[in-house]
Amino acid sequence: MLFRLLRARLRPYRKEIALIVIFQFLQTLATLYLPTLNADIIDRGVVVGDIGYIIDVGAGMLGITVLQIVAQVIAVYYSARVAMGVGRDTRAAIFTTVQKFSAREVGQFGAPTLITRTTNDVQQVQILTLLTFTMMVSAPIMCFGGIILALRQDVPLSGLLLIIVPVLVAVVSAVVTRMRPLFRSMQERIDRVNQVMREQIAGIRVIRAFVRDERERDRYGLANEELADVALRAGRLMALMFPTVMLVINLSSVAVLWVGGHRIDSGSMQVGALVAFLSYLMQILMSIMMATFMFIMIPRAEVSAERITEVLETESSVIIPASPIREVTQHGTLDLRRVGFRYPGADAPVLHDIELTARPGEVTAIIGSTGSGKTTLLNLVPRLFDATDGTVLVDGVDVRELDPDLLSRTVGVVPQRPYLFSGTVASNLRYGNPDASDDELWQALDVAQARDFVERMDGGLDAPIAQGGTNVSGGQRQRLAIARLLVHAPEVYLFDDSFSALDYATDAALRAALTQHTADATVVIVAQRVSTIRDADRIIVLDDGRVCGTGTHAELMDTNDTYREIVLSQLTEQEAAL
Incomplete structure (x- = not known):
């Protein structure tokens, strides 16, 4: 449902998406190439003492860094434009659809949930769109490119990736699968808070007349507490995810340094290669971290997309005729x-x-x-x-x-x-x-x-x-x-x-x-x-x-x-x- 909604909303932005992909690709290639140059400086420049080589390669690294920054700025700019456009177009589509509803469909959904779906739900999809173009385009390239370049540095040391990557993916998957029902419940609780608030604002005179302020405060407090409870449970899972991921990353770094140190000691590996390998490991794991941000947002955005699509796909019971009659002979009957x-x-x-x-x-x-x-x-x-x-x-x-x-x-x-x-x-x-x-x-x-x-x-x-x-x-x-x-x-x-x-x-x-x-x-x-x-x-x-x-x-x-x-x-x- 989420990807079907995004596919429909992203169709008008093909040119912008092409630019995003191109510049994200350039930025990611530059990021992946820098550790190799750094390894060359260490192994061929510092160890040998070739100052000229160090200056030449350093200048190249500086130029690549400038390219990386420019490409990233352009990619983020167009990503933000596309994400804001998707949000604007989706809100407009919901509004246009609701405008065609008869009183039956409006009553079927209710005003509070229609407001939530037009605002909060659209915002979740909009945030996911932004993260998709700023992170998910570069994350796969960085992950697979990092693995290939890590293998070029040292194949035996790369065997650690067979343990590290599956462990990290398993941790993320275990948390994300538990988040989806919580996010659905959270959106429903937001609907309830909006409903109670709307009733209290609209019925303020009745509340005052019957002196029911305390009861209404309790009713709102209950709805608010239910929302907070679900949000806290989702927050605990998110709080658990990041320390766990960082623990895996830090243990991975220790393992690479320990194994790599032994290989340098045995003469099987150079210092620059170990430094480059450690950089590629961080890039691989950071790409998984970026994907983690996406996985956190996807369940909530998916729930929001389902709620948005439910509105967009609801046909009004009052259907506009395909060939309407625009002139009549009688008047006022x-x-x-x-x-x-x-x-x-x-x-x-x-x-x-x-x-x-x-x-x-x-x-x-x-x-x-x-x-x-x-x-x-x-x-x-x-x-x-x-x-x-x-x-x-x-x-x-x-x-x-x-x-x-x-x-x-x-x-x-x-x-x-x-x-x-x-x-x-x-x-x-x-x-x-x-x-x-x-x-x-x-x-x-x-x-x-x-x-x-x-x-x-x-x-x-x-x-x-x-x-x-x-x-x-x-x-x-x-x-x-x-x-x-x-x-x-x-x-x-x-x-x-x-x-x-x-x-x-x-x-x-x-x-x-x-x-x-x-x-x-x-x-x-x-x-x-x-x-x-x-x-x-x-x-x-x-x-x-x-x-x-x-x-x-x-x-x-x-x-x-x-x-x-x-x-x-x-x-x-x-x-x-x-």
Whole structure:
């Protein structure tokens, strides 16, 4: 999974990778050649006393060292560029994929894990990419080149490598195999910490209201402790690896000096050859050490790559049509024909055989008890979900065949919990229509009964809005969301219980102004409050996901027990008859 992800992300960087390989190769060759020159200086220069030879070879070594430095700088520069590019491209790919998700896929993953996968997981892959090009390109060349050159210096002494290298590889492998499950657990614990933190930030008012600060501290402390526990276990393994590797390296050096000293004493080996052999041994073992860094990162990066790939390979349940319809002959019509919807894995459908017709100039209301499927029904129209049965038609065309841009221009929705973005009042109102003038914004605010409080805000249209609209009240947030939809000016307006936070006077004034502003549009209102929908041209009553009544307020009061029960739970008999 890791290498498949890297192969896909590295494809645009072929030229940079070629340069990295070339300069890493040059740098490694220079590193391998220097001990041989050093041995020549000792054996042919120092022992013989040829000063000229020492100067000539020393100058050559200096030139090779400069080449080594230049090649390394260039290789690291391009390695960093490629690694940063891979991180940038992967984050962009995740973001683009998530943007295509329907509410179903977003709910399937959850916001905390999607954030972790876009940040922490991508960072692990990015670090591995950097280490791959700065270490793993040169490590194999240095290891095998060091072995060959060590054999040239002394074959019998090279027999020690048959013991040293397998021992070092065994130590590294034993530790790395135990790290992988720990790193997977660590990423899951990071998800949990992010989830708890996100809940506490979003629910700070509820926490304060119920004075549950201590409980939330304990909950976060538990999640944090679980993460720390896994991180400590992984850290202990890493702490064990390096001393063990260094022990093997130091014992190897002692063994080489002991055996090599005896061979020099017997006349079978020269001093310079022993010095060169010791240098090659260090290069071989250091190349294994560099590989060790990689082996430490690979398990965590592999887990991260799996989590990233899981997001990238998840297909949205809302599929963009291959040949979308971009022109329609009807305008503002909405029809639902035998529509049903079932959540994945649910035992029963949420909606059954829904029939609904809405036309321009009409107000269609949907009412029902909690859990009857009102919000789910409304979400099918702008394709936040796709119906699992039946057909949703906008302007006479199945929404699954409409161009997404055309559907967005035609259908606008104010969700049950409206969301405002960080910025200003104006930037939020222009979200669906960036070219709207200030006059159009104020007109929309007038209709939404929001002009007064916006004028009182410091800066008016330029007043700052915090992320989520947390610096305005729930009623103000609803009115700004309604104004944003009015600026967008779609043909079909969908209001999902969008007046629930308004007082009765503001609700009545807003609906009166809205009736005039949307006189030629199709309006569908989902509401719990009977006073909000009693004057609708058509009221649809939902019960347990089924339409159990359709008609005007007066008709349903006479013929529908479910509607009558809802009305009388809010109004007296006399008030309901007015």
